[in-house]
Amino acid sequence: ITSYTHKPGAHILLLVNGDLTIQSNISVPAAANNLLIIAAKGNIGIDASIGTTTLPSNTAQIEGIISAEGSITIDGDACPDPTPRKLNIGGALVANSLKPFTVGGAGSFVNNRSLCARDADYASVKVAPRHDFVTQLTDFYRTPYSRWREVAP
Numbered sequence: 001i002t003s004y005t006h007k008p009g010a011h012i013l014l015l016v017n018g019d020l021t022i023q024s025n026i027s028v029p030a031a032a033n034n035l036l037i038i039a040a041k042g043n044i045g046i047d048a049s050i051g052t053t054t055l056p057s058n059t060a061q062i063e064g065i066i067s068a069e070g071s072i073t074i075d076g077d078a079c080p081d082p083t084p085r086k087l088n089i090g091g092a093l094v095a096n097s098l099k100p101f102t103v104g105g106a107g108s109f110v111n112n113r114s115l116c117a118r119d120a121d122y123a124s125v126k127v128a129p130r131h132d133f134v135t136q137l138t139d140f141y142r143t144p145y146s147r148w149r150e151v152a153p
Contacts, residue, residue, distance in 0.1 A: 001026065001038075009033040011136065016040040019070075023047045028063040028090075028130075035136040036064035039097070043070035043107065048077050051085025055115070055122050060090030065133060067094040070106055074125050076113030084115045089127045 001020065006012065006028045012035065019042035028036045038044070050061050066072065072095040074087060096107040113124040 006034060006036060011035045012037070014038045016042070018042045019044070020068075021045045021047060022050065022062065022066075025050060025061045026063055027060075030130070030132055032132075033136065035133055036091075037067070038064055039067045041069050044068040044072045046072070046074050046087065048075040048085065048113070051087040051113075053083045053085055055086060055118060057086065058088055058126065058128065060088045060128065062087070063090040063130065065092045065094070067092075067097045068107055069097050071095055071108050071110055073110040074113045076111075076124070079114055079116040081114075081116055084118065084124075085113070086115060086122055087113060087125045089125070091127075091130045091133055093127055 002023045004024065004026045006026075008029060008031065011033070014037070016039065018040070020038070020040045022044065026036070028034050044066060046062065052059065052061065066089075072093050077084070093109060095109045096105040099105045111125050115122055115124050
């Protein structure tokens with residue numbers, strides 16, 4: 001994904017049959033009826049260029065529910081990097097989504113990012129929940145309920 005603009009009031013489900021690389025910020029407005037889910041059959045990589053050099057910033061660069069059957073890898077640059085980037089995610093990351101609570105599954109969360117000398121002060125990756133997404137999931141995944149009866153034979 002090299003560019004993404006979320007349409008207000010939209011529920012977006014992006015299914016990827018393979019690997020995916022996120023190369024730009026993804027913003028989903030915090031308002032009613034906004035939801036973005038990205039689900040990949042393979043691995044998901046997040047480019048080293050995404051993030052903030054302003055510390056301590058908690059403004060999310062990627063927002064949504066990101067899920068991979070394989071690994072989710074946060075790319076980073078080797079130290080000493082003159083401008084290390086902290087990655088803030090609003091929502092959720094799910095690696096090894098077929099069996100997320102097993103050990104030794106098909107995928108894992110891999111953090112290759114470092115803030116170098118600032119590692120002792122700040123996390124290189126922060127995932128904060130977006131509670132407004134959770135309330136949207138109920139409607140998004142709900143199975144329609146229909147009730148019928150025969151009025152006339």
